[in-house]
Amino acid sequence: MTDLLFLAFAAVTIGAAILAIEARDLVYGAAALGIAFLGVAGLFFLLDAAYVGWFQIAVYIGAVVVLILFTVMLVGPKMGEAPLGLKRVSLLAAILVSLLLGMTGALANATAFPGKDSCGSGCDLYLLSTSLLKNYGVQLEFMSLVMAAAVIGALALSKTDRGP
């Protein structure tokens, strides 16, 4: 079972990564990149790093891919090539993604967070959060500072009154 899941996640990850680089349309590329991120999250689940897997899904698929899609739209159709048409490829991709999502969800249910009562001092999430706050608290605060700086920098960069 785990071998099969590993093979599936690895194949989907590598195939989607190649597609993300090689797809002619940037929108297809961004979607394939999201699928590759999902596959990597599945590999994280297989490695018993459930929290990191969920973090990966939330940040990469929820934020980075959406950001990339918005950028592709803002930059305009002259750089992204052909407009999207619903073809058999998209149907295949939809089936693939739903399959992958289902597998990820099933795996997350099976191996993710244990119940509240079983989450003792040996629990992975407990260990992770304790280590994050006790040993790496200063680094965490610096990370928030860097994040604030990055957001302000991005805003300052995008806000320009000079035209082309």
Place this chain on the structure above:
Amino acid sequence: MEPLSSFFAVSVILLGIGIYGLTTKRNAIRILFSVELIYNAANLNLIAFARLRNPPIVTGQVLVLFTIALAAMEAAVGLSIIILVSRLNAEIDLSKLSKLKG
């Protein structure tokens, strides 16, 4: 459980795809894709290596949490630079861009 070396193999393949994209593509957004793929290869490597010790340690996972957050910020700043460049130069082909002055 798969042996950890197969996870390292996937990580190396992802790194290879990322480097291939970095070297052959000229679209700035595509190059950002490649950088994200390389980030993912590094994250996978870190998580797998954190499993190598017995008992497993969580330091690798903490590091990966930081890396994912940093990668998101890098994507935000990089994409805003791409939007700015596309507005100033009307193209994002990196081989045709020679100045980054606003």
